[in-house]
Structure formats: C-alpha cells, structure tokens
Amino acid sequence: MKKSLIVASLAAVSMTPLAAHAQAAPAGAAPAAAAPAAASTPTVGAKVFDTQGGEVGTIEKLEGTNAVVYTGTKRATLPVSAIAKSDKGLVISMTQAQLNAAVAAAETKTAGALDTALVADAKIKSKDGQQVGTVQKVEGDNVTVALTDGNPVTITKQYLSVGADGGLALTMNSAEFKSAVAAASQSASTATAGADAKANTNAQSAATEAPAGN
Incomplete structure (x- = not known):
C-alpha cells in the first residue's frame, strides 16, 4: 500500500518545511x-x-x-x-522588512528550481546525503517517491529542496525520514485494520439480520 507522509507524521520528527527556512541574503x-x-x-x-x-x-x-x-x-x-x-x-x-523581502525572494527562487528538478526518475537524497529514492510522479504539491528500500510514499514539495549540485534533497536526514516513513506505515496499517474490522462487522450484521430462507 502506498503510504502518505502527512504533516502529522513529519511533525513527529520535528521537521520544519524548507520554505520557512529559506536562506536570506x-x-x-x-x-x-x-x-x-x-x-x-x-x-x-x-x-x-x-x-x-x-x-x-x-x-x-x-x-x-x-x-x-x-x-x-x-x-x-x-x-x-x-x-x-x-x-x-x-x-x-538588515531591517525586518529587508529580511522578509530577502527570504521571500529566496523562497521564489527555490520554488522555481524545485519545480524544474522535479521530473520522473530524478534521484532524491536525504539531508545527510543518503540516497532514499527517486521521483515516481508529481501531482500538484504531492510528490510520490519510489523508495530504494520500501514501497512508494507521498510527501509534499515543502519537504524537498534543491542541493548545491542541482539534485533533489529532503529537508530531513536519513534517520528522520525513516522515522517518518515508519510512523506513516503504522498509521496506514492501523487505518486499514480498522476499515477491515468495520467491514467484517457490517457483513456479520447483515448476515444476522437477513430473513431466513433468503
């Protein structure tokens, strides 16, 4: 099952979106x-x-x-x-206005470079340089990543940046990313188990309530 790294999972490893930390001039x-x-x-x-x-x-x-x-x-x-x-x-x-303007300009530049780099099969590394996967597809702000050691996961663009070498990089290191993936996997498994249990309960109820002979 494809897992989605929702904001809650990423927040669990205390990561902040790169866009909020754009390098000022x-x-x-x-x-x-x-x-x-x-x-x-x-x-x-x-x-x-x-x-x-x-x-x-x-x-x-x-x-x-x-x-x-x-x-x-x-x-x-x-x-x-x-x-x-x-x-x-x-x-x-710098004044507050100048610093805000510098960050906004950096964010715009970063967003443009990111969109250019987000192409199918582009390699993605962690913040500490570890290969984590490749881009499978991009849908709006969602990026599906084909992991090197697991099933595909979906993250949002805010957790990606463009490195000095022009390649894609996560805004978290390898350990933090694995922790987020594990948290998302557990959440997905729990949700699936809950849905299956509910379906079984509904089926049993329907069978019990069905008129005899039908």
Missing part, C-alpha cells in the same frame, strides 16, 4: 549599514534588532554556525558571524 548584500564590531553570542529566544534599533525578530533555534531568526512572518537562516552585539542586544545590518 548574506549580510554583505544588505544595504550599507555600520554594524557594531563586538562579537555576539546568540541564544534561543534572544531578540534581534537592526542598526537603528528596530526589532527584526527572535532567535528561534541554533543550527551549528547558523541561527534561525523568526520575524513573525518569515524564518531566515543567518550565519552567526552576521549577527553582532550592541548595547541594546543582538543586531544585524
């Missing part, structure tokens, strides 16, 4: 601004401001040398080196 590409020289030490929950003191957003999480900044409408992954410290707190050289 590097700080060097932002409008010229005098960034404070002091080094920063971002922490989750800390507020981020622009060089004029306007609030840009909040550090939502740290990923290695990057920090995810949530502006209230967009999430941008910025290198920690692009975040400085001032008397008011953490600061970057």
